[in-house]
Amino acid sequence: MKIGELAARTGVSIRSLRYYEQQGLLTPARNENGYREYSVLAEDQVRTIQLYLNLGLSTEQIAGFLHCVLKNKEAFCTEVFPIFRQKIAEIEAQIHQLNHIKRNLEERMQSILDERKSEEAEENK
Amino acid sequence: MKIGELAARTGVSIRSLRYYEQQGLLTPARNENGYREYSVLAEDQVRTIQLYLNLGLSTEQIAGFLHCVLKNKEAFCTEVFPIFRQKIAEIEAQIHQLNHIKRNLEERMQSILDERKSEEAEENK
DNA sequence: CTTGACCCTCACACTAGTGTCAGGGTTTAC
DNA sequence: GTAAACCCTGACACTAGTGTGAGGGTCAAG
Known part of the structure; x- marks a missing residue:
């Protein structure tokens, strides 16, 4: 074809x-x-x-x-197994890295919320 | 400077x-x-x-x-919060996708192991 | 014999930040 | 006055698979 x-x-x-x-x-x-x-x-x-x-x-x-x-x-096929193993390791490393960044972002978001809350408290004093 | x-x-x-x-x-x-x-x-x-x-x-x-x-x-800075939120959503989507691939790889590795085990059993019959 | 639907190769574009090189000017210290 | 250490702009390379377009050949139906 x-x-x-x-x-x-x-x-x-x-x-x-x-x-x-x-x-x-x-x-x-x-x-x-x-x-x-x-x-x-x-x-x-x-x-x-x-x-x-x-x-x-x-x-x-x-x-x-x-x-x-x-x-x-x-x-x-003996070539396949180590490639799969390596790929999984790479993926785990990427997930780890992404989780690290995600945690940092979430912490920063929380800080922003806290900051705003205390601003409000300040205003309502 | x-x-x-x-x-x-x-x-x-x-x-x-x-x-x-x-x-x-x-x-x-x-x-x-x-x-x-x-x-x-x-x-x-x-x-x-x-x-x-x-x-x-x-x-x-x-x-x-x-x-x-x-x-x-x-x-x-009001611009920051939605960007953080969006970035977190992107990261979560990526993690999800990576986990999906990882599960597929692990399943395939397990299949390979099972397959080999039954080959061995075959040989030792 | 022409039109339309195929097929071919070659090559640039895309992401997004960084490395690196070419070709050339400036400044500082010896 | 020259060598070393700066600085400048512009441009290509990198990843990796895919889209897209130019320019052109082939083939079948009308």
């Missing part, structure tokens, strides 16, 4: 399909006229790519194990 | 000081030779800018209330 059909089937933009190819995630054949020709397997492949992108992995990371998970069960 | 001294005093790079000026956060005078000349107040001003940047606010948001908080107590 051609790129437009694959885009329609998967919901992924043509632009993104070409980008995935550039990143080594897809390797369609080429027709004589230069058009990309995708096998039926490509549809699954694109969905798999999307799945991992939605888990926050980069195209580079996905490229590292995509061949394996397409051929075998995910559990069989 | 000149820009190098302000950078040394505050720990903020010269590049950043010039960027803050471009964003309307700092407005140093100019000497006859074109050099920026900062008042002593600029040091506090830069620290205040850094404080809000570290809370995750953009230079544009900071520009919206910086004049006020430099002149008054933060609690007096």
Whole structure:
């Protein structure tokens, strides 16, 4: 199938399909006229790519194990586990950082409220 | 004082000081030779800018209330409170999203472990 | 044989703050 | 008078995936 059909089937933009190819995630054949020709397997492949992108992995990371998970069960690919572990660690660090900022913001908001309250008290004296 | 001294005093790079000026956060005078000349107040001003940047606010948001908080107590500036509230909401949304991804990753890791365990059981049969 | 719907490559834009370099002027101290 | 240490502006790079547009080829239906 051609790129437009694959885009329609998967919901992924043509632009993104070409980008995935550039990143080594897809390797369609080429027709004589230069058009990309995708096998039926490509549809699954694109969905798999999307799945991992939605888990926050980069195209580079996905490229590292995509061949394996397409051929075998995910559990069989030893590359996957440490990447998941690392990603979780990154996410936890980000959440930690965000919580830190959030607490600071909440403290400041509370200070503002307290300040205003005492202003009012001052006025009503 | 000149820009190098302000950078040394505050720990903020010269590049950043010039960027803050471009964003309307700092407005140093100019000497006859074109050099920026900062008042002593600029040091506090830069620290205040850094404080809000570290809370995750953009230079544009900071520009919206910086004049006020430099002149008054933060609690007096009505622009600040809704920005804090909005920022907290954004952070909560991000945390939510990150937790969602994290749960997916953890589930997948667990599946992998389960899968491997049953493989082993298969082998030891 | 033309129109419209495809396809191709190349390249810039976007976020937002910072680093870094080029090319050039000023000032200070030796 | 020259070298070192400042300062200036302007511009590109970075992240990472996607949108968008230019300029142009291909193909099928009318």
